[in-house]
Amino acid sequence: MTIRSNSVTKHLLLYGLSLAVLLFLLRWLEVRYLLLTHAVDVYIGAIALIFTSLGIWLALKLVTPKKETIVVEKQVFVEVPAAPLQAGGTFSLNNKALDKYDLSTRELEVLQLISKGLSNQEIADQMFVSLNTIKTHSSNLFMKLDVKRRTQAVDKARNIGLIP
Amino acid sequence: MTIRSNSVTKHLLLYGLSLAVLLFLLRWLEVRYLLLTHAVDVYIGAIALIFTSLGIWLALKLVTPKKETIVVEKQVFVEVPAAPLQAGGTFSLNNKALDKYDLSTRELEVLQLISKGLSNQEIADQMFVSLNTIKTHSSNLFMKLDVKRRTQAVDKARNIGLIP
DNA sequence: CCTAAAATCACCCTTTAGTATGAACGGACA
DNA sequence: TGTCCGTTCATACTAAAGGGTGATTTTAGG
Known part of the structure; x- marks a missing residue:
């Protein structure tokens, strides 16, 4: 459980970092191409794409146990001949x-x-x-x-x- | 397989539709608040959030948890007790x-x-x-x-x- | 040697056991 | 709700078991 939590924290940190970086980058792009109206559409699309894939990646990373393996033990009884019949020894006819x-x-x-x-x-x-x-x-x-x-x-x- | 493909197609279509709708919405928002520099940051963040969650949702929807049931036959060796003698005492069913x-x-x-x-x-x-x-x-x-x-x-x- | 009991076998007949198939019903379970 | 399983019962048939009688052949014992 602790390992899982650490993993999540790490992922979230990474996510936040990339978010910051991307925002910075986009801000810069925005300043550069603000005047071009068409560019806005493009980079909004880019944002959508990038963050969608980021979301997918995040989900896939975090939801690891996709393959549930259910092991069912089926008991099979195997006869092992114990001591020969008649605990008392050989059968003696009456x-x-x-x-x-x-x-x-x-x-x-x-x-x-x-x-x-x-x-x-x-x-x-x-x-x-x-x-x-x-x-x-x-x-x-x-x-x-x-x-x-x-x-x-x-x-x-x-x-x-x-x-x- | 065909069913799974249909499902994927449906999801992609839904995704495209929502993308278009959102783009349209954002375009409108952009026109309205373009002059407010701060607002740009905000709505970029909103885009990021929305599309990230959209990606997560997509991933979770598309990735079906593969359940794998493994039946393991476990042999249990049973000593078959010699038939209890009539003289011995109480019979206990095996x-x-x-x-x-x-x-x-x-x-x-x-x-x-x-x-x-x-x-x-x-x-x-x-x-x-x-x-x-x-x-x-x-x-x-x-x-x-x-x-x-x-x-x-x-x-x-x-x-x-x-x-x- | 002779005989009684045991062992062998046959035929006919009835009863019981066992197989195959289908069907109806209720409880448990997912 | 549908499905599976156990329980119940039926019909039709085949196989096995059992009863009755009689007969022949061994075999052990007086």
Whole structure:
């Protein structure tokens, strides 16, 4: 702010000085060419031109921040995989629950893949069996867990410790 | 561009007009007070002032403040906390993840109910909206999470801390 | 060896999920 | 005031999931 004020003061001083000089000059010109009526018009025009440009120059000098740069920070969140899941360490299957619900190995496999979001077709491909087989497994699985949907099965299995 | 040119032309025309008017006025004043030597100084000063301010005005009018908005993408690395274990205690929603995936409140609600194993119809009943509305929400949800199935959505949402 | 359970697969059918598109409405915002 | 977004709902369609039944083949155990 102080810098700006100094700059303004300096400009105004310069302006005043040039004004004085010009007035003096014009006075001299006036004395010299007063009698020539036409000359008056000319030098009035000159004055107008000079001071107009002076005004323009002044304005341009003083109003420096013509280019407003608005910096907008857009936050982009980048995921960084933290510690591996299960803060407690490796997931340990609840064998009692497995016993209770009496799931076969294949059914448990299917259940785990379901919980990872795979479709029946994808599970079939991954386990090298047919889609129908997976359907059978999942059907039996749902019966044993007493649920109606795979999402429900996942929720229940997680609660009883069959999957992470 | 044409608009800007027109504007400039208009300003120049206005400027010329005012110049002519002022010259005429000054000519008249000159004739009237020519004999008074002191008056000459005064009106020269007036001319200077007038035209200086005219120049300033012109400059300010013509120089449009160029606004430049720069959008800077600032990467914020977010440690995705491992999904809080059910045994661990209270689940706290990962707001940064929520921010990143830009889920609406309704979409988040649907997601949470899906994770509990509810069907779309059951979700609709519980939220007092139609089945179609739930379908729309879940569709948008899957798009935002970049998944294809509800089970996949649940898995991903759990990993990024959107649901327990 | 024989058998029960598990695993595999098929067919048909119904239900649910998901996609695409359009539209109406209200609040927030510039 | 106009525009964007979220919410709501509808229709029509395709894809996936799920239920029921039956059949064949492994496999483990008495």
